[in-house]
Amino acid sequence: MRGARILGTGRALPSRVVTNAELTRMMDTTEEWIVQRTGIRERRYVDPGTGSSDLGADAARVAIARAGIAPSDIDLIVFATLSPDYFFPGGGVYIQDKLGLPTIGALDVRTQCTGFLYGLSVAEAYVKGGFFDHVLVIGAEVQSTGLDFSTAGRDVTVIFGDGAGAAVVGPAEPGKGILSSHLHAEGKYAAELMLEAPASIEYPRLSHEMLSAGRQYPKMNGRYVFTHAVRRFPEVIREALAANGLSLDALSLVIPHQANLRITQAVAVALRVSEEKVFSNIEKYGITTAASIPIALDECLEQGRIHEGDIVCLAAFGSGFTWAATLLRW
Ligand SMILES: CC(C)(COP(=O)(O)OP(=O)(O)OC[C@H]1O[C@@H](n2cnc3c(N)ncnc32)[C@H](O)[C@@H]1OP(=O)(O)O)[C@@H](O)C(=O)NCCC(=O)NCCS
Numbered sequence: 300m301r302g303a304r305i306l307g308t309g310r311a312l313p314s315r316v317v318t319n320a321e322l323t324r325m326m327d328t329t330e331e332w333i334v335q336r337t338g339i340r341e342r343r344y345v346d347p348g349t350g351s352s353d354l355g356a357d358a359a360r361v362a363i364a365r366a367g368i369a370p371s372d373i374d375l376i377v378f379a380t381l382s383p384d385y386f387f388p389g390g391g392v393y394i395q396d397k398l399g400l401p402t403i404g405a406l407d408v409r410t411q412c413t414g415f416l417y418g419l420s421v422a423e424a425y426v427k428g429g430f431f432d433h434v435l436v437i438g439a440e441v442q443s444t445g446l447d448f449s450t451a452g453r454d455v456t457v458i459f460g461d462g463a464g465a466a467v468v469g470p471a472e473p474g475k476g477i478l479s480s481h482l483h484a485e486g487k488y489a490a491e492l493m494l495e496a497p498a499s500i501e502y503p504r505l506s507h508e509m510l511s512a513g514r515q516y517p518k519m520n521g522r523y524v525f526t527h528a529v530r531r532f533p534e535v536i537r538e539a540l541a542a543n544g545l546s547l548d549a550l551s552l553v554i555p556h557q558a559n560l561r562i563t564q565a566v567a568v569a570l571r572v573s574e575e576k577v578f579s580n581i582e583k584y585g586i587t588t589a590a591s592i593p594i595a596l597d598e599c600l601e602q603g604r605i606h607e608g609d610i611v612c613l614a615a616f617g618s619g620f621t622w623a624a625t626l627l628r629w
Contacts, residue, residue, distance in 0.1 A: 300427050300473065301427060301472070302427065302470070302474060303468050303470065303476050303477045304470075304477060305468055305476065305477070306366035306433075306466075306468065307363065307467045308362050308465065308467075308593060308597040309361025310462070310465075310590075310593065310597040311355075311357035311358040311439075311463045312343045312584065313354070315343060317341060317343070317344050317443075319334065319457070322448075322456070322457055325449075326450045326456065328457055336559075337559050337560060337585075338560020338579070338582055339457065339458060339586075340583070341582070341584075341585075342585035343460050343462055344443035344461055345441050350390070350393070351380045351463065352393035353397070354440075354461065354463035355390065355438075355439030356393075356397035359394060359435055360398065361597075362435070362465040362466055362467050363435070366469065368433055368469070370399065373434070374403055374431035374432060375406065375425065375434045376391045376395055376400070376403065376406065377391070377422055377434060378407050378418070378437045379417065379418045379436070379437065379438045379439075379589035380408075380439055381411045381414070381588055381589065381618070382588075389407030391406060391407050394437060408421070408589075410484075410619060411588055411589065411617045411618035412589065412615050412616060412621070413482070413619070413623040414438055415590070415592045415593050415613075416482070416613055416625050417623060418437075418438070419468065421436075422468035423477045423480055423625075432469060433467055434469075436466050436467075436468060436593075437464070438464055438465070438587075438589030438592065439463030439589065440459075442461055442587075443460070446459060447513060447516040452516050455518075459585055459587075459588070460584045460586065460587050462590045464590050464591075464594040464595075465593055466593055466596070474628065477625060477626075478628055479543060480623065480624075481538050481539050481623060482621075484619050484620065484622075485621075486620075488523075489618075491519070491523045492517070492524055492617065492618040493517070493518055495514040495515075496515050497509075497515070524617075525562065527616065528558055528559075529565040531622040532616055533566055536550075536566075536570060538624065543626055547571070547572060550570075550572060551605070552578060552604060552612070553578065553611075554595045554614075555577060555613075556591050556616060556617065557586060558581075558616065558617065560579055560582070563577050580598055588617065596613065605629050609629045610627070612627070
């Protein structure tokens with residue numbers, strides 16, 4: 300069976316920078332609290348009228364150009380987001396239209412923080428299996444339009460930001476590129492991090508009562524998410540290495556989903572690797588959910604932090620709960 304590798308990456312961040320100081324003017328929070336508890340100093344917000352499909356299409360254009368292929372070479376779009384422009388249709392079809400692509404398939408992935416890695420595993424399987432030659436995987440989020448900017452929402456609102464990242468997956472020699480993907484879920488914890496409304500399980504899906512109870516805003520049991528994350532990240536990274544007969548010493552770089560600087564530091568401690576081996580850019584963007592890993596990967600490549608032959612592990616944990624890892628030989 301042939302291999303599958305990432306041929307090119309891209310990212311798109313809204314130009315509007317929102318600092319912690321700006322948030323302190325809207326809710327009862329402080330610069331110190333946000334920096335100490337999360338590591339976040341600023342995040343990006345879109346201007347009204349920009350959707351995750353716009354950011355996703357912008358990131359995809361860069362990834363396609365860097366992959367050195369024509370847009371018409373893309374065989375499938377896999378789009379991961381928790382913030383599609385509309386409840387339906389999924390956002391992938393808007394990206395297809397914005398990129399002017401022919402009638403190829405557009406598949407939406409709804410696993411939140413792990414969405415990019417779940418999407419990458421779909422691309423990996425299609426390319427390794429020979430069904431497609433080029434799969435475009437995108438993670439994009441517009442969170443800023445769905446946050447509660449009063450003090451009641453401060454735990455969630457200060458951590459999220461908008462952004463997009465993309466990668467083109469194409470054929471490789473066996474043993475190069477994506478070595479393996481490891482996907483997990485534990486739905487019994489779904490209520491710990493979720494958005495309740497609008498909800499098709501209720502009639503009507505959105506009511507004045509729901510709105511006045513604030514059910515249109517994400518709900519998070521932060522401590523619970525934190526505790527599970529610091530356990531699952533190292534576990535799934537070790538699983539990915541073991542599946543490929545590799546030890547922790549072989550690891551050149553871990554690119555974790557950017558959930559919290561303290562989680563990233565805890566991952567380094569648990570794996571007993573130096574902090575430089577675990578990439579972090581959360582201070583600039585906050586949590587961008589499905590976009591965080593492709594944005595981080597794109598920055599790592601731009602900064603020359605990944606070299607040919609390096610073993611790189613992408614890992615994520617989040618709402619669902621879901622967690623995942625992808626091991627790459629660059
Ligand atoms: C959200 C998170 C930063 C909160 O940090 P924490 O140390 O767990 O803080 P807690 O939630 O226990 O809250 C501690 C106190 O700070 C307060 N607080 C919460 N948000 C605040 C904010 N933005 N500003 C100031 N105070 C805040 C709480 O009300 C609480 O006050 P109390 O002690 O008087 O009750 C942390 O739990 C976290 O990062 N969890 C994982 C989040 C995550 O990864 N989510 C996305 C999925 S990837």
